[in-house]
Amino acid sequence: MLSTVRRLGVRGPAVVAIFLIGLFAIGCSGAALQGVGAPGATAAPGVATGDAARGPVEGDQNGSGNQPPAAPADPLIIKTGALSLQVTGLDAAVTAATQKVDGLGGYVSGSDRSGDGENASASITFRIPAARWDEALAALRGLADKVLTERSSTEDVTGQVVDLGARIKNLEATERALQAIMDRATEIKDVLSVQAELTKVRGQIEEMTAEKGHLVEQAAMSTLTVTFSLKPNPVRTEQQGFDPAAEAEQASASLVSVLQxxxxxxxxxxxxxxxxxxxxxxxxxxxxxxSRRFRRAGPGDDTPPVAPEAGSAA
CATH class of the missing domain: 1.20.5 (Single alpha-helices involved in coiled-coils or other helix-helix interfaces)
Incomplete structure (x- = not known):
């Protein structure tokens, strides 16, 4: 950028001032500023030097273009939650819930329905003004026969919004400085070089502006997902009549099962x-x-047999 400025005929302190402005502001687009939103915070030294050298940028009559934006008076909190309600009539409950949310300034951002008969259920996503969050929860609870589950969470995005605002402001200062250089350009190659930088800076500004707007919108309109399900019917206690054919069929099936x-x-x-x-x-x-044969073929008795007595023989 410095060589481009010199070719355009800009000399002396103005060259240094514009170069410092562009360098510092572009660097701020990729990192968070320190001390953003703090009371009495002053600009970084690089910015102060640039402002002192070049004076107020065109369109910034009070010369405070690089002062960081003050923090919002109220914190920016993104709220999300979910309710699971048991109701008697599905359609009636969904209609009543939609009417109550509409009356609080909210709207339906999405819906889903599944099942039929006793298994039917519906899931509705509501966007509700953050200031009416508690009121909406109380109204929706009143529609249910029973609240099955309830959960909620919060996220403080105040710091992110302030940081994005500071980055955008510094990028806009860089854009103005580059535009001033563009107005003095006389050669085509110089114009193209500066135009490329302008396009890059403008893209960063638009991206951060969209992100900041999304965070602010999320904080302003909280998200609540409500699931409606039908209350189960009581168990029937009537005794069913005797059916001989059905009993015989069941007995036959049992017999076949046993035989199988x-x-x-x-x-x-x-x-x-x-x-x-x-x-x-x-x-x-x-x-x-x-084993029996081994027992029979065992060793015999070596004692000779006793001869019978004469008297006994007679």
């Missing part, structure tokens, strides 16, 4: 367990026969 179990057990026994039992039976029989 017995047949399955027989098949498994005949194919798997019977051969195994036969094998072990044969082995046990062989062992028993061999």
């Amino acid at each position: 179990g017995v047949a399955t057990a027989g098949i498994w026994f005949g194919i798997v367990w019977l051969p195994i039992l036969l094998f072990f039976g044969i082995v046990a029989g062989v062992v028993l026969v061999v």
Whole structure:
């Protein structure tokens, strides 16, 4: 940028001033400013030097273009929540909830419905003014036979909004400085170079402005998702009449199931367990026969037999 300014014929302190302004402001687009929103905060040294050298930028008559924006009087809080309600009539409850939210200045931002009959349910997303949040919750609770679940969360985005405002302001100062250089450009290559920088800075300004606006809008209009489900019917206690055909059908089904179990057990026994039992039976029989033979073929008694007495023989 400095070489471009010199080619355009800008000399002396003005060159340094404009260069410092552009360098500092572009750097601020990628990092948060320190001390943003603090009472009595002063501009950074680079900005002060640039302002002192060049004076107020065109369109900034009071010369305070680089002063950081003051913090909002009220904190910016994004609220989100969810309710699960049990109701008697689904359509009636959804209609009543929509009417109550409309009356508080809110609106429906999305809806979803599923199921039918006793299993039907609906999910509605409401955008509600942050100042009417508690009032809306109380009104919606009153529509339910029973509140099944309730949750809410908050996020403070005050610092983010202030920081984005400070970045935008410094980028706008850079844009004005670049535009002043553009007005003095005489060569095409100089015009194209400065125009590229202007386009880049303008893109950053628009991106940050959109982000800031989104945060402010989210803080102004809280998001609440309400799920409606039907109250279950009480269990019927009437005794059903006797149906012989149905009972016979159930008994037949039970008999078939039992017979299938017995047949399955027989098949498994005949194919798997019977051969195994036969094998072990044969082995046990062989062992028993061999052991008996060993017992019979054991060593005999070597004592000679006693001769009978003569008297006893007579």
